[in-house]
Amino acid sequence: MMAIEHEQLERSGLTRYVPPKGDFEGFRDEDHYREKLKEWGLSSAKEAKREFLFKERNYQRVVKIKGFETYGKSEEFNTLVIEFQDGNLSCIHPAFLKEMQASSFGKESMLQVEEKDFSTAEQSAVTQGKEDTPEPKPVAKSESKKTKATKPKKEKEPKIELPAEKVHFTASVKQFALTYNPFNEENDEVVVLENVQIIQEPPIELGLAWCSHSKTLKKFELAPGDMLEFDGKVAKKKLAKGKDVEEEFLVDAAVLYKVNNPSKIVKKDKQQ
Template sequence: MAIIYPHIEDSNLTHYIPPEGEYTLFESEEDYAKRVREWGLSSAREVKKEFWYKGKTYQRLVTIKAYQTYGSNNTINILVIEFQDGHLSCIYPDYLKDMQSGNFGKESRINSTEAEELSAASVPLTEKPRVESIEKTVSQPAPKSSAPKIQKTKEPEIQLPTDKVHFTATVKQFALSWNHFNEENDEVVVLEQVQIVQEEPINIDFAWCSHSKTLKKLELQPGEQLEFDGKIVKKKLPAGKEVEEEYLLDVPVPFKVNNPSKIVKK
C-alpha cells in the first residue's frame, strides 16, 4: 500500500540545497524533453513538467528549472528544481526519479548518501580552490637552515575510466553512511584490494558501494572475493551517525562503485 502524504506546499520540513555558481537553462522545449527522457524521468509522449519531491511525512510539487554538469567529461548531472513557493534546490536525477515511486521511503535505489555530498558537488570537480598570496614584512631575515631540503614527491592521481569496466575485489566489511534525505544511516559494502581489470590493470586500495537488493541476495561475508562490472567515481564515503563498533571504519574510502552488476563470488 502506498504511503499517503499530506500536501504541503510551503514546508519548513524541507532541507534545501541551493545551487552555487552558474547553472544551465534549457534551450527549448525539445531540449527539455530530450534531457528529461535521458534522465529517465519521463517516457510519455507528453513529457512531464511537474514531479513529486517527497520527505518522510510530506510531498511537494516541483519543476526542473535547470541543471549543472560536473566532472572532467561533464558526465555528472545535478538538477536544479523549483518548488511552488519559489525555493530552488539541487538533487540527483536518479533520486528525483525514486521519489516518483509510491514505495519511496520504504526502499530506494539510491541508499548511500548521494545527497550529503550535493553541497560539495556545487563546486566544479575540476576547479581548484584559490589561494591568496599575502606579503609579510619581516624586520630581520629568518636564519637559513643548514639541513638539506627534502622534496616530497606527490603520487600521481589515478586516472579513472569513465565507462563501465570489470573489477575484482575483496569484501572488507559493512559500514553505515548517513543519508541526509532519509535522515538515517544506510548500510554500504566496503571493498579492499580493488582492481580494475584491463590491459594495464589499475589497483585501488579501497572502494565502497550501496548494499543494494542484488548484493543482499548474495549474503556477502567479509573476506569473500568478487568479480563484477560497474562504474567507479571519486567519492569519499561519508561517515554515519552514532555508528556501532562493528560498523566503524579504520581507513578512508575515497572511491565509489556505482551499479555493480554480473556479480560472481570466487
C-alpha cells in the same frame, strides 16, 4: 474530455522544458528504480511510486521519472529526466522534485540551499588552496644571510586516471558500513571493498572502494573476506560517515572511490 485536453495543452505551453542533452541512463529493472528513488529521497515504499507532481505557482502537472543524467567531476551527482503527460521530457534536480511533493512548496527550495552549499564548498576549496600555497614573505637582510635548512619535498602520489566507461573489477569484501544520505535524511547501508583492481592493461589498483548494499548484492549474502568479480563504473566520491552509528559500522580508513551500479557479479571462494 476536450476540456481536460485543452487544459493540458495550456499547461504544456506554460511549462519551460529543459530537455536532456542526449542519451541518458534508464533503470535496469524494478529493484534499480526502487533503489534510486530511495537514494534521491523520493520514495522508500515497497511499491515504488510511479507518478509525481510538477508544481508551478498557478498549476501542477503529473510526471513520471524516465531516467537520469550524471554530472560533476566524478559523475557523482544526478539530474532526473521526467516525462510529462504530453510526452515532453525535461530535466530537474531530485531535491527540487522532492520539494514539489510537499504541500508547503513555495519556500526557499532545497535545491537553492544545495547550490549554496556547493558554492561555499568550492569557495572553501579555493581558499584552502590559497592557504596551502601562501605568498612568500619579504625576508630581512640579516635573515637572508643565514643558511636555512630545506625540508625535503613530500612526493605526491601519482594521480589515478579513472576510466569513464564501464569496466571489470576484482575485489574482496572488507566490511559493511553506514553512510549518511542527506536526500532521505537516513543512514544507508554500504559495502566497503578492499584490494579493488580494475582489470585492464595496465591494471589499476584502487585499494579501498564502496558501493550501495543493494537488493542485488544482498542476494549474494556477502560476508567479510568474500572475493568478487563484477562490472561497473567508478567515480571519485569519498564515503561519508554515518550519523550516530555503532563503531562496527564505521570505517577506520578513508574510502575515496565509489563503484556505481555493479552488475554481472560473480562470488568466488572466500579468502583464506
